[in-house]
Amino acid sequence: MIDWQALVSALHILQGSYSAWLLTIPGIALGMLGGAIPGVSSALILAIVLPLTLWMSLLSALIFMTAIYTGAAFGVAIPAILMGVPGSPAAVATSFDGYPMTQRGEHNLALGLALAASTLGHMGAYLILFLGIGWISHAVLKLGPLEMLLLMLWGLSLIAVLRGRYVSRSLLSGLIGILIATIGLSPRDVIRGTFDIPELLDGVPVVSAMIGLFAASELFNLAGTSYLVQRSDLRKVNIGEIARGMLTALHHPIVILRGLVIGATIGGLPGVGAAVCNLVSYAETRRGDKHPETFGKGNPKGVIAAEAGNASSEAGSMATLLALGIPGGASSAVMLAALSLHDVTSGPQFLDQSKDIVYAIILNNFVQGAIMLVLGLGLIGLMANVIRIPVRILIPVILVLATFGSYSFSGNMAGPIAMVIFGFVGWLMQRHDYSVPACVVGLILGGKVEGALLQTYQISGGGQISYFLGRPIAIVLFLALLFSLFSRPIMQWWRQRRAEAVAQDGAVKSA
Amino acid sequence: MPGMPSERQGSLDWEHTLFLAIVAAFLAWYLSDATLASPTFSNLILIAPVGAVAVGLLIYVAVAEFVGGSTDATSETSAHATGDPSRYRGTSFGSIALLMLFFALFVAVIPYAGFDIATFVFMVATLWLLGERRVIFTLTLSLGIAAGISVAAMTLMTFPMPMGIARAIWRAF
Numbered sequence: 001m002i003d004w005q006a007l008v009s010a011l012h013i014l015q016g017s018y019s020a021w022l023l024t025i026p027g028i029a030l031g032m033l034g035g036a037i038p039g040v041s042s043a044l045i046l047a048i049v050l051p052l053t054l055w056m057s058l059l060s061a062l063i064f065m066t067a068i069y070t071g072a073a074f075g076v077a078i079p080a081i082l083m084g085v086p087g088s089p090a091a092v093a094t095s096f097d098g099y100p101m102t103q104r105g106e107h108n109l110a111l112g113l114a115l116a117a118s119t120l121g122h123m124g125a126y127l128i129l130f131l132g133i134g135w136i137s138h139a140v141l142k143l144g145p146l147e148m149l150l151l152m153l154w155g156l157s158l159i160a161v162l163r164g165r166y167v168s169r170s171l172l173s174g175l176i177g178i179l180i181a182t183i184g185l186s187p188r189d190v191i192r193g194t195f196d197i198p199e200l201l202d203g204v205p206v207v208s209a210m211i212g213l214f215a216a217s218e219l220f221n222l223a224g225t226s227y228l229v230q231r232s233d234l235r236k237v238n239i240g241e242i243a244r245g246m247l248t249a250l251h252h253p254i255v256i257l258r259g260l261v262i263g264a265t266i267g268g269l270p271g272v273g274a275a276v277c278n279l280v281s282y283a284e285t286r287r288g289d290k291h292p293e294t295f296g297k298g299n300p301k302g303v304i305a306a307e308a309g310n311a312s313s314e315a316g317s318m319a320t321l322l323a324l325g326i327p328g329g330a331s332s333a334v335m336l337a338a339l340s341l342h343d344v345t346s347g348p349q350f351l352d353q354s355k356d357i358v359y360a361i362i363l364n365n366f367v368q369g370a371i372m373l374v375l376g377l378g379l380i381g382l383m384a385n386v387i388r389i390p391v392r393i394l395i396p397v398i399l400v401l402a403t404f405g406s407y408s409f410s411g412n413m414a415g416p417i418a419m420v421i422f423g424f425v426g427w428l429m430q431r432h433d434y435s436v437p438a439c440v441v442g443l444i445l446g447g448k449v450e451g452a453l454l455q456t457y458q459i460s461g462g463g464q465i466s467y468f469l470g471r472p473i474a475i476v477l478f479l480a481l482l483f484s485l486f487s488r489p490i491m492q493w494w495r496q497r498r499a500e501a502v503a504q505d506g507a508v509k510s511a
Numbered sequence: 512m513p514g515m516p517s518e519r520q521g522s523l524d525w526e527h528t529l530f531l532a533i534v535a536a537f538l539a540w541y542l543s544d545a546t547l548a549s550p551t552f553s554n555l556i557l558i559a560p561v562g563a564v565a566v567g568l569l570i571y572v573a574v575a576e577f578v579g580g581s582t583d584a585t586s587e588t589s590a591h592a593t594g595d596p597s598r599y600r601g602t603s604f605g606s607i608a609l610l611m612l613f614f615a616l617f618v619a620v621i622p623y624a625g626f627d628i629a630t631f632v633f634m635v636a637t638l639w640l641l642g643e644r645r646v647i648f649t650l651t652l653s654l655g656i657a658a659g660i661s662v663a664a665m666t667l668m669t670f671p672m673p674m675g676i677a678r679a680i681w682r683a684f
Contacts, residue, residue: 175564396641413621454557
């Protein structure tokens with residue numbers, strides 16, 4: 001479904017738009033640097049630069065903003081890998097294997113993996129967008145709250161995977177996370193668990209709580225140690241190792257492909273966002289792997305899957321933004337504001353009449369991927385030096401930056417206060433083998449699941465099964481979810497039974 | 512041992528018991544608050560089933576704790592999920608408690624002292640607590656971070672952040 005005339009026109013536009021090209025590099029660099037600060041989201045950076053776009057052409061403005069978006073999608077992975085502090089919920093799953101790799105002294109490798117997966121995921125997803133923007137936007141319109149609910153449940157099923165030593169404690173952590181996520185004003189305007197504090201009406205600040213659970217609790221535990229990586233010979237920044245990590249990512253094309261398909265499709269769903277793509281991609285790679293028990297202990301495939309899923313979600317959200325005029329998340333909502341500043345209303349009409357602009361943005365994003373590779377290599381070469389800084393210096397600096405990020409995200413003291421409380425809770429959870437990541441997954445998805453569940457209940461006329469049966473995509477998603485959850489345990493059980501039967505037969509024959 | 516998840520065979524782990532009590536209190540309070548706010552199906556569509564399973568799991572964990580050791584411990588342990596206990600060896604409980612206290616105080620005084628002054632004092636105190644004894648280095652780093660944060664807050668943020676003296680200095684220049 002490529003419109004060749006529009007494509008040629010897009011190439012001409014890009015050829016004459018020097019300013020758009022000049023803005024690409026600072027945009028990516030700004031996004032990467034901002035994303036590397038815990039709590040500073042791409043939406044915040046975009047909101048800060050939004051007034052600047054008034055002085056730019058429409059194409060330059062959109063390219064500058066997508067460049068920031070692209071850079072931030074990778075930037076959030078850097079603290080997740082080096083310090084176990086996800087820069088945003090979109091990098092939560094990246095920290096699961098990235099940080100254990102750093103602790104083993106494999107930080108160079110992990111950063112290389114993340115950069116390559118992020119770049120390939122980004123470029124691959126934009127290729128999907130290029131080939132089928134019309135089809136993607138059409139498909140997104142077919143998806144209702146039931147389908148979104150099923151996708152979120154897919155993400156939520158990760159709670160069962162992220163178990164620690166005690167299955168019951170990890171499940172309890174996930175459920176507590178879900179309950180905490182429902183605090184505040186409900187979708188039916190009921191106020192729950194706010195203690196009459198106005199700041200809690202919007203719910204517990206999820207990003208701040210996540211930073212507290214992951215970062216603050218980890219930093220508390222690090223007090224008394226000297227460096228993030230204990231062995232001095234492993235505390236080196238090695239560009240060769242980073243490059244080796246990038247090449248290693250190429251050895252796992254299926255993991256990248258799975259991540260980018262998940263990101264490009266799920267990322268397009270309004271309100272779902274990069275965090276779900278990151279988690280679902282990670283969960284599916286872990287479930288499909290022959291050695292799922294190695295995940296969470298520094299398996300490179302975990303980093304690749306998480307980053308491919310996260311980076312590719314941008315293309316999905318751009319598809320719904322440009323083709324339908326629906327923002328997929330906070331970042332694309334700011335981009336929608338940029339479009340309106342230029343008196344442009346995105347949607348089917350925009351896609352029809354300005355396809356050359358859309359193609360120009362997509363083509364520029366291919367180049368953004370290549371630029372990110374070069375800039376990212378330089379940036380992670382610098383950022384990886386974090387592991388050479390003594391922990392006694394790192395702890396206060398990170399805590400201050402995270403507090404600043406929390407405040408800037410929430411806009412009031414609710415963010416920093418949530419960070420302190422959840423930092424203490426996370427530390428207690430770690431001490432008693434309660435899974436912190438499971439709690440974070442519940443926290444990120446709980447509120448969204450409740451909204452989608454309630455909408456589905458209302459639309460289906462009170463949970464009528466005929467509504468479900470009349471939605472083929474939902475049935476396919478439901479079956480895929482069941483297959484994803486139960487195929488491996490059933491196969492294992494069947495193989496075990498067969499092995500036992502064969503052993504019994506052998507024993508009978510020998511007798 | 513402080514700083515380490517303890518094995519709980521035979522004797523009661525009071526710290527874990529206290530943690531379970533906090534979880535139980537949260538569940539009791541939140542489930543009752545949500546029900547009192549609106550006992551309708553639509554309000555409790557997610558909270559009721561999740562809460563019921565959570566209560567069941569809490570009872571299971573508590574019984575396992577009091578009877579003696581959880582029965583569902585697996586060898587398939589994710590390092591990220593549990594925190595590798597070996598990482599916490601050598602970490603003094605006193606240091607952790609003081610660090611938490613300093614951090615809580617830092618956040619508590621921000622609305623009164625401002626981000627700039629609170630950051631400077633927190634940086635100096637925490638660096639000293641964690642063993643940094645170079646005075647010039649400590650003061651320079653703390654001042655640098657406080658100044659950097661203040662400038663970023665005053666130039667980039669679209670809403671005002673609490674500041675002590677930084678805004679006045681900024682205006683003077």
